[in-house]
Amino acid sequence: MSDHQMTQTTPKDFLAATLGGLIAPGLTIFMIVMLFLGIQKNMGQPDPTPVADKVVRERIQSFGQSLAVDPNVPKVELSGEQIYNEICSGCHASGALGSPKFKEKADWGKRNAQGYEVLLSHALKGFNKMPARGGDPDLSDLEVARGIVYMTNAAGANFEPVLKKEVEPSAADLARGKTVYAENCAYCHDTGVTGAQKLTDAKAWMPLLKEGKDYLYNAAINGSFGGPAKGGNLKLSDADTKLAVDYMVAQAKSAIPAAAKAPAKAASTK
Ligand code: HEC
Ligand code: HEC
Known part of the structure; x- marks a missing residue:
């Protein structure tokens, strides 16, 4: 009986x-199913583009305003003290990474003796462990200069936050530059083909x-990322190439105040 029961399959x-x-x-x-749900969840993530767009707008705003001479555009440049507190103090308050310490005359004496131009160039371009612009690429040249002057003057220097003015090309230079540009550069820079920066x-x-x-x-x-040396015309003289750049820079600069105005207005209505 028990044998029989062991082999029988019960409904259970x-x-x-x-x-x-x-x-x-x-x-x-x-x-x-979980995998699909996971994929769908990722697809439902908000589009990151608005964030990128916002970042770009913020960059345009501070930089455009620092360049714009339009008196209607409010200046949002930070003071030397603000720059120091927000950025430079990260290292210079404590002397981190071997940086000259704030108010420490012994740390700054020799550095100040190099002169303001050298300090400015080091702070803009970076110097050993000192990152370019204190690590904040959004700082304008003038803001970096103010940060330096705030620190160096607190350690005995007597500098002024001035920027070396770039020599403005003459009207004749610009006219020559325009011709060189039209003949050698417009092909790409008028249209933006192959990723060339459009003039406007x-x-x-x-x-x-x-x-x-200079850059x-x-x-x-000499050419840069996909930009051919002398626009591909190696017979072009260095001087003429520079004039074409002068022309391009003048055109680009005149496009900037217009681009800066939109976000500037938004800021002033706050
Ligand atoms: C991440 C750390 C760090 C930050 C942030 C930083 N610095 Fe520095 N800085 C250094 C270090 C390190 C040195 C020393 C570099 C050396 O002499 O090798 C230095 C040196 C300098 C010097 C002296 C350069 C010379 O020629 O002797 C100046 C001027 C300077 N910094 C300005 C600034 C300004 C202005 C800011 C803020 C906008 C700033 N730093 C933010 C680390 C920093
Ligand atoms: C065949 C197309 C082409 C021609 C012609 C051309 N460029 Fe460019 N240019 C480019 C590209 C592509 C870039 C790089 C865009 C980038 O940085 O991603 C560039 C970049 C530049 C830059 C910015 C440098 C940089 O770091 O991006 C300058 C300045 C410049 N070109 C000047 C000139 C001048 C001056 C001429 C005429 C003498 C010229 N280009 C002709 C395609 C061209």
């Missing part, structure tokens, strides 16, 4: 076996203008 055994057999495929299906694209030119003319001259003469 049958149910247990069936359910047991279902666990493996069931788990697989469950995991696939303020957003593309603002970071470039910040690099300064742009060098990029135009």
Whole structure:
């Protein structure tokens, strides 16, 4: 009797076996469903573009305003003290990374003796462990200068936050530059083909203008990321290439105040 019972499949055994057999495929299906749900969840994430757009707008705003001479555009440049508190103090308050410490005359004496121009150049371009612009690429040249003067004067110097003025090209230079540009550069820079910065694209030119003319001259003469040396015309003289750059910079600069006005207005209504 007992033998017989052991081999007989009861409905309970049958149910247990069936359910047991279902666990493996069931788990697989469950995991696939979860995977899909996960993918869908990611797809539902908010589009990051508005954030990027906002960042770009903020950059345009501070830089455009620092360049714009339009008196209607409110100045939002920070003072030396603000710059120091917000950025430079991160290292210079404590002397981190071997930086000269705030108000420590012994730390600053020799550095101040190098003169303001050298300090400015080091702070703008970076110097050993000192990051360019204190690590904040959004700072304008003038803001960096103010930060330096705030620190150096607190340690005995007597500097003024002035920027070396770039020599403005004459009308004749610009006219010559325009011709060179039309013959050698317009092909790409009028249209923006192959990623060349369009002359009227303020957003593309603002970071470039910040690099300064020497950088742009060098990029135009020797080529830069996809930009051919001398626009591909190696017979072009360095001088003419520079004049073309002067013309491009003048055009780009005149496109910037217009681009800066929109966000500036928004800020003034706050
Ligand atoms: C991440 C740390 C750090 C931050 C932030 C920082 N600095 Fe520096 N800074 C340094 C270090 C390190 C040195 C010393 C570099 C050396 O002499 O090798 C230095 C040196 C300097 C010097 C002297 C350069 C020279 O020629 O001797 C100046 C000027 C300066 N910093 C300005 C600034 C200004 C202005 C800011 C803020 C906008 C700033 N730093 C923010 C780390 C920093
Ligand atoms: C065949 C197309 C082409 C021609 C022609 C051309 N460029 Fe460019 N240019 C480019 C591209 C592409 C870039 C790089 C855009 C980038 O940085 O991503 C560039 C960048 C530049 C830059 C910015 C440098 C930088 O770091 O991006 C300058 C300045 C410049 N060109 C000047 C000139 C001048 C001056 C001429 C005429 C003498 C000229 N270009 C002709 C395609 C061209």
